[in-house]
Structures are given as structure tokens and as C-alpha cells.
Amino acid sequence: MRNRPDHDGTHRLAFDRNKKKIMVTQSVCGICGLPVDKSLKYPDPNSACIDHIIPIDRGGHPSDINNLQLAHWKCNRAKSNKIIFSVNRKTGTGEETKVSTNNSNRIFPLSCNWAEYRSKS
Numbered sequence: 001m002r003n004r005p006d007h008d009g010t011h012r013l014a015f016d017r018n019k020k021k022i023m024v025t026q027s028v029c030g031i032c033g034l035p036v037d038k039s040l041k042y043p044d045p046n047s048a049c050i051d052h053i054i055p056i057d058r059g060g061h062p063s064d065i066n067n068l069q070l071a072h073w074k075c076n077r078a079k080s081n082k083i084i085f086s087v088n089r090k091t092g093t094g095e096e097t098k099v100s101t102n103n104s105n106r107i108f109p110l111s112c113n114w115a116e117y118r119s120k121s
């Protein structure tokens with residue numbers, strides 16, 4: 001009986017299908033390049049998740065497989081934080097120089113914020 005807007009259901013279905021496809025065909029995190037252990041379950045920071053290569057709020061397609069990739073959950077989070085960092089850079093705070101030199105070992109500097117992110121979503 002419900003006449004849902006087309007974009008809602010269609011993208012959801014397509015996303016779901018592409019997610020399954022990616023889970024089967026991909027095994028490496030598209031962000032850090034390391035293998036993803038698919039046996040780990042959310043909210044484990046190393047669990048598998050689907051990352052939007054171009055974030056939806058930056059005009060990326062919400063369900064096109066070409067905009068989706070396998071990623072660690074923690075890397076996906078770190079990526080969205082990076083966007084915030086690059087905005088902060090313009091305000092000239094000295095703090096995030098430390099963050100960018102820390103890039104190689106990928107230790108998530110804001111681990112205490114996970115809980116906040118989770119409760120928001």
C-alpha cells in the first residue's frame with residue numbers, strides 16, 4: 001500500500017546487492033591496502049564495511065558499485081575524520097601536523113570518538 005519514493009528502495013536494493021558482490025570479490029581494504037578479515041563483526045574496528053569512495057554528501061553515488069569498495073571499519077572512520085582535518089588545516093591549528101606525520105602507522109588518533117559516532121548513527 002505504501003508508495004515509497006523511488007530513490008529510497010532502489011538505492012537500498014542496489015547497495016545491498018553491490019555490497020554482497022564486494023564482500024565476495026574483494027578482500028583488501030581500499031583505503032589502507034591491507035587484507036580485511038571478514039569474520040570480524042561490527043563494532044570491531046577491523047571488521048569489514050563498505051566505503052563510499054566519493055562520500056555521498058560530496059556528490060558520490062550512494063549505490064553504484066564503482067563508488068563502493070571494501071574497507072576496514074576503522075579506515076572508513078579515519079577517512080571521514082581526514083575530511084574534517086583538511087578543513088581544520090585552513091584555520092591554522094598546529095595540532096594536525098602531528099596527525100599527518102602519523103600517517104604511516106595508521107593509528108587512529110580519535111579512538112575515543114567512536115562511541116560518539118556510533119550513538120549518533
Ligand SMILES: [Zn+2]
Nearest residue numbers: 029032072075
Ligand atoms: Zn583498512
